[in-house]
Amino acid sequence: MGSLSPDESDLLDRCVRRLPSAWEEFLSRYRIVLERAARATLLRVVGSVRDDDVEAVVETTLMALVKDEFAALKSFAGRSSLAGYLQAITTKVGLNHLRTERRKGWLRFRPLDAAADAPAEEPTIIEEDPQRLAALQRALEQLPPRDRLILKLFHLDGAGYKEIAALMGLSMNAVSPALIRARQKIRALLGEAR
């Protein structure tokens, strides 16, 4: 498999064949990878990390890995590193976890820790005309994917120029002009040319 070392390949093979102690070895090597990915996801999204959330994400990820007789491991084709693959699964699980917990109202009660230090930076609620919001949403959807992506990354996701550049394969200097162009396009779609 592409980027897999023979050692990793052998471990996956043994896990899938359920050979003794393979799963134990897998856990001892990669549990920490999952924990870090879970921690990084929670940190990035919520701004703070609780150990039980990390545990929850890791456990759910492990469930996803063993599900359907290790289908997730069997289907790994080596297009990325194994650690990267496991991190990607963990990140997705972490995002789902946060969504679920938020739906349950959990986020309202979590200790705000770091966030409490920066109350002034909480977004200000701005009353907005729902029709205008809908128009904005429609305009956003009509934009070419790249323009939509850069606007979402910057405005919705709070990504910085460096992150946007890394993800979109742009130079740092190209990010600002791309953002300006995207904004011009959305203004045009809204009939608000300036």
Added chain:
Amino acid sequence: MTCPSPEVVAAMAEGRLNEADRDAFLDHAAGCDDCRHAALILSAPKIATVRVVPRAATRRWVPWAAAAALVLSMLGLLLLATDPVEETKTVRTVPKKVDVEPSKPPAPVEVPKPAPPKPQEPAPEPLKPPTPKPTEPAPEPPVKPENPAPEPPKPAPTPEPAKPATEVTIAAIQRAEGEVFVVRGATRTAAKAGQDLRSGDGLECRGAQSWAIVSYPDRTRVEIEGNTVVRELLGRQPGKGLRVVVEKGAVKAEVAKQPAGQPMLFLSAHGQAQVLGTTLRIVVDGDPKKGMRLEVEEGKVELANLGGRTVVVETGHFAVAAAGALPASRKLAKDEVLLSLTVEDGKKPSLLGKGTVERGPDRRLCIAGEADGGGSRLFFSDEGDGLFIATGEEVLSFDYWVDAQAGAVSLSLWNRTQRVSHEGGLPKIVTGKWTHASLRLTDVSEQGFRLKDGDIASGMLLQATGGAKKFYVDNLTISRPRTIKIRPSEAK
């Protein structure tokens, strides 16, 4: 819209995608929040080398939904507002400074340190029966469950025995009621009392009213409850004890003292319980969040989740091995509450058909009876699911206040299953003050008709008779003592 696999997201973050795939991913990410966020997280200053040094500008995305709407509105404002340079500063909806947890700086992922395995509780190994079943051609078909459950690894792989061990009888069906099936390889046959079970056999109890008791030669007994699938019952092997693989549902067990080093294991996709001798109940849910619940009536059981985290559960405690929670031992409630009517919120309970909620004596918010000729009545009913399903252990308890004119407090229970009414009452009453009362509902009988196991009670009339005008009730509950005892071996 199908999301790319995590492998593609990972390859994207690692810069391993070719141009076409990369373009396709970015186009997708423009419309898919999950993939965009995952890629952003994974490609941000590498998780692999996460430096948990406080970042100058860690941003928060919470709550996303609110932020999305908010930012859209802000974006809209910005479009109308100042020059572009200003926009980039003011439009942010996320705080720039969030202190990142400074503790536990993780090491690079590329060189993961093995987590220290617990010496006595090794991390799980997917289940595998000792030998292939003769009826199944595949050499290693052991784990039929969708989610392989963990099992501590044995010290060294044992060579495949020449003779299939599945021929060995390991237990017998002591009782089987309802739709109970023995699954042997691809064959499913109706279970009979006295039938031998071989290592590798499975058992299914279909429907809530079905159950079976499996008895082992060492007097260990396992009751398979209704709606339960036991994927495999495995016998002892060198270094391994008896094993019961529960796919879903609930089992109870009275486990006789097991040989040293060969604890009996109850396994599921969510974890395992290791038993040396005890009475316990295990409930396995298909939902990973609910997982596997272990209740221990007597003795000590070690419960391990899929990640190898363990907790020792002692007498009168329970613990859950599930995705999303560390297993922790908690005290079992003494009683199982079937019905609880409280009116602290001042609202009339939906089950209350006759009666009102008001302030009674001592200004206590309670349920007041409805005056009706010679007494005052309260009526509770649930025509849908019924008030409760009887097992013969139910107890009705409540606080009451009745005026001095009352002659008795009586109870009438409507048994929907037998279509009879069971009549009874308090042996003596106290008037003019709040008094607690409790009544075993099986003691409530009329002409020999009593509640039977499985009967559904759908209505209950409580009344103060003999000219009572004021009758108040509070804290009404129907509960049954919690027990994990297995049913008797012999039918009564």
